[in-house]
Amino acid sequence: MAAQASKPKRPPNRTPRPLERQVAKLASAGLPERTIAKVTDLPKTTINGIIHRIFTAEQIQTFKSTEADTLAEKRAMILNTLDLDDIKCMAPRDRAMTYGIFYDKERLERGQSTANVASLHADIAEIKRLKEVDNSSQQANLCGHNPDNIIDA
Numbered sequence: 001m002a003a004q005a006s007k008p009k010r011p012p013n014r015t016p017r018p019l020e021r022q023v024a025k026l027a028s029a030g031l032p033e034r035t036i037a038k039v040t041d042l043p044k045t046t047i048n049g050i051i052h053r054i055f056t057a058e059q060i061q062t063f064k065s066t067e068a069d070t071l072a073e074k075r076a077m078i079l080n081t082l083d084l085d086d087i088k089c090m091a092p093r094d095r096a097m098t099y100g101i102f103y104d105k106e107r108l109e110r111g112q113s114t115a116n117v118a119s120l121h122a123d124i125a126e127i128k129r130l131k132e133v134d135n136s137s138q139q140a141n142l143c144g145h146n147p148d149n150i151i152d153a
Contacts, residue, residue: 023050027063030070032105068109075102 019040026036033051037044051060078098087095104114 020050020054023047024054027051027055030063030067030074032067032071068106071102071109072106075099075106078102 019042022040023036026039027033031039033044033047036042037047040047055063082090107114
């Protein structure tokens with residue numbers, strides 16, 4: 001087996017390339033890696049690698065620790081730029097979705113739940129009810145009672 005030659009590592013103090021500068025600018029603006037990947041049309045792993053090459057560990061930790069606050073700030077900025085006429089022109093669905101997306105992202109960044117627990121409880125209760133109805137029906141059939149086969153006497 002021939003040993004594969006590994007790529008030489010880039011010098012740590014070199015000038016960032018244009019793509020790296022774009023990634024750094026987006027990351028500094030508070031955009032998450034997933035969003036940066038979509039904007040630049042690069043894999044998230046590539047974005048992660050660029051960020052770790054450009055920023056120090058302390059800068060990365062600072063970014064991660066303030067990301068939720070940055071998202072909340074951006075959400076507020078978007079909402080504050082809309083005047084009443086803008087809001088009236090937006091479809092209600094668009095208004096609700098935009099706010100909801102930012103709200104969910106902020107909660108996720110803060111480690112808070114975005115699940116609708118009440119809905120889950122209702123679904124579980126309905127599943128249990130249907131299971132009981134099905135069990136009752138099976139029990140009636142085992143005893144020779146078939147509710148679908150009633151003969152008038």
